[in-house]
Amino acid sequence: MKTxxxxxxxxxxxxxxxxxxxxxxxxxxxxxxxxxxxxxxAEVDEHLAQSGAERYGWxxxxxxxxxxxxxxxxxxVDIVTPNDxxxxxxxxxxxxxxxxxxxxxxxxxxxxxxxxAEAAKQAGVKAMVGYNYRxxxxxxxxxxxxxxxxxxxxxxxxxxxxxxWGLEPGGxxxxxxxxxxxxxxxxxxxxxxxxxxxxxxxxxxxxxSGLLETFVGHRLLPEPRPVPGEGELADESRDLGVVDVDDVxxxxxxxxxxxxxxxxxxxxxxxxxxxxAWEINGxxxxxxxxxxxxxxxxxxxxxxxxxxxxxxxxxxxxQHPNGAELWPLAGFGTGYLESTLLLLRDFYSAIADDSSVAxxxxxxxxxxxxxxxxxxxxxxxxxxxxxxx
Ligand code: NAI
Ligand code: SOE
Numbered sequence: 396m397k398t399x400x401x402x403x404x405x406x407x408x409x410x411x412x413x414x415x416x417x418x419x420x421x422x423x424x425x426x427x428x429x430x431x432x433x434x435x436x437a438e439v440d441e442h443l444a445q446s447g448a449e450r451y452g453w454x455x456x457x458x459x460x461x462x463x464x465x466x467x468x469x470x471x472v473d474i475v476t477p478n479d480x481x482x483x484x485x486x487x488x489x490x491x492x493x494x495x496x497x498x499x500x501x502x503x504x505x506x507x508x509x510x511x512a513e514a515a516k517q518a519g520v521k522a523m524v525g526y527n528y529r530x531x532x533x534x535x536x537x538x539x540x541x542x543x544x545x546x547x548x549x550x551x552x553x554x555x556x557x558x559x560w561g562l563e564p565g566g567x568x569x570x571x572x573x574x575x576x577x578x579x580x581x582x583x584x585x586x587x588x589x590x591x592x593x594x595x596x597x598x599x600x601x602x603x604s605g606l607l608e609t610f611v612g613h614r615l616l617p618e619p620r621p622v623p624g625e626g627e628l629a630d631e632s633r634d635l636g637v638v639d640v641d642d643v644x645x646x647x648x649x650x651x652x653x654x655x656x657x658x659x660x661x662x663x664x665x666x667x668x669x670x671x672a673w674e675i676n677g678x679x680x681x682x683x684x685x686x687x688x689x690x691x692x693x694x695x696x697x698x699x700x701x702x703x704x705x706x707x708x709x710x711x712x713x714q715h716p717n718g719a720e721l722w723p724l725a726g727f728g729t730g731y732l733e734s735t736l737l738l739l740r741d742f743y744s745a746i747a748d749d750s751s752v753a754x755x756x757x758x759x760x761x762x763x764x765x766x767x768x769x770x771x772x773x774x775x776x777x778x779x780x781x782x783x784x
Contacts, residue, residue: 396429396747402463404484405475406438406447409498409525413473414451416735423720424740429747435463464488471521471746474498477570478577482507485522485756489514494521496742500587501759503578505767505782508760515756523742523752524759526591528671530737531729532715533692537675537682538596539716545696546677552597552648552656554589554673556581561611561642561662568614568636580640582607582766585671586660590762591754592673593658599651599761604778605769607641610663614638646769649778681706690728 401417403410417433436453437460438444448456460480463469464487472488474481474497482502485495495515501524502508515522528534540546560566561581570576571584579586582605594600613635642663648656664670671686683693683706693706712718712725717737721729745752765781772779 398430398432399470399743399746400432400434400468401471401473402435402437402466402469403433403451403453403473403475404437404460404463404480405477405498406436406443406451407475409475410436410447410451412731412735413475413739414453415732416739418452419732419736420739420743423736424744428740428743431743434469435466437463460484461487464491464493469493471496471743478503478583479570479575482511485511486514489518489520489522492518492520494742494746495756496523496525496739497756497759498525499591499759500578500583500763500766501756502763503574503583505760505764508756508763512756512760521742521745521752522756523738523745524754524756524762525738526588526595526754526758527731527734527738528588528686529591529595529754530717530741531689531734532711532718532721533684533689533709533729534592534595535716536709536711537684537692540680540682540694541596541675541677545680546675546682547679549597549650549652549654549675549677551654551676552593552650552673553675554593554656554658555670556585556589556658556660557664557667557670557672558585558662559665559667562665566611566614567617568638569617572614572636572638572640574639577640578763579607579766579770580609580638580642580644581660581662582641582644582769584660585662586644586646586658586769587762587766588671589658589660589673590765591758592671593648593650593656594758594761595754596673596675597650597652597654597656600648600656600765600781601651602649602778602780603765603768603772604647605772606643606645607770607773608643609638609640610642612638641773644769647778689730689734690726 435455436448444456471494643661646658674683681695710726768779
């Protein structure tokens with residue numbers, strides 16, 4: 396198998412997660428994947444680029460992402476930048492014939508995502524979007540139970556993504572609070588994962604009724620204004636940025652198969668850390684999942700012994716989909732690293748086997764269309780059909 400040469404663009408939190416996965420891919424999947432060479436990391440300045448490359452194990456660094464996209468020796472580009480850079484980088488990479496792995500949400504809006512999906516399709520490259528949570532065995536097994544009819548007809552989906560870091564005192568006005576950089580707030584940052592789960596498990600979403608709200612209208616700019624001789628300014632005298640994205644996204648859904656749904660996503664839920672949780676009810680059973688216990692799937696089947704009724708806990712392991720090469724016994728645990736490992740395994744094995752990737756840019760685009768419809772619905776205070784164009 397030919398070595399796949401990769402460039403990573405961005406050096407923040409997800410650069411760490413992806414780099415950890417690159418370092419461990421062969422350890423888990425030996426010898427089934429081709430060699431993957433971590434060639435170059437791009438960041439905004441020399442310090443971040445150099446320290447990122449050293450820390451995360453990339454041979455070279457650059458402050459210009461085009462040094463990766465224009466390099467004819469690079470086969471694949473991994474995009475872990477803020478959302479506004481996903482489209483320019485992914486489109487340039489696809490046009491240069493490179494396979495592209497791009498973090499979620501695919502883009503800030505549906506039209507932007509559409510350009511990306513079209514560029515990838517025209518170039519015939521593998522193009523995957525980083526919805527990692529669907530990869531863990533508990534979620535993959537839930538899908539198997541649903542598609543094999545174990546839950547009967549699916550009636551309803553209720554999904555939550557709750558975090559509390561948006562309420563941290565002194566929380567900064569980062570790119571995640573700017574529409575021009577992020578697209579939307581909690582909706583695209585975390586609600587997008589729930590939409591991915593909903594589509595993956597229940598099916599296509601046809602129409603939405605959304606309610607978006609911003610509670611924290613201003614946040615501290617990252618850099619205090621310099622005042623010679625006075626040191627750092629007290630928080631109350633520092634410049635503030637105006638938040639123009641949602642803090643809370645509450646959405647009702649109608650699926651194409653008739654099921655109903657709701658999604659609630661916020662970064663302002665004190666005590667909730669990474670509470671990505673859902674429950675699905677069918678007319679013959681229920682499933683429930685919470686990322687904070689990502690090794691577990693809750694399952695109820697009405698033909699269980701009536702004296703032992705209730706949701707039972709399944710501990711996932713090698714017998715479940717995507718579990719075989721992780722750990723030898725159920726209950727060892729699967730976490731964030733495993734979810735990213737599985738994402739990268741699927742991307743690089745699709746390149747090696749010339750098979751299809753999932754979730755691909757078409758999925759990423761559809762999720763952006765659904766989010767556009769939610770934004771429109773909230774503005775216009777009415778149900779909106781998700782466009783198919
Ligand atoms: P971050 O803010 O920690 O890192 C982004 C990095 O990109 C920063 O270090 C920044 O300097 C760098 N950057 C900005 N402009 C650049 C440029 N022109 N060239 C090279 N680097 C540039 O953000 P984080 O958390 O790593 O998020 C990155 C992406 O990953 C976002 O799209 C986010 O939505 C997604 N994400 C996905 C997660 C998942 O669970 N799938 C988890 C966290 C983030
Ligand atoms: C921040 O809310 C964040 O890092 C998101 O950007 C990720 O997508 C989510 O997986 C964890 O939280």
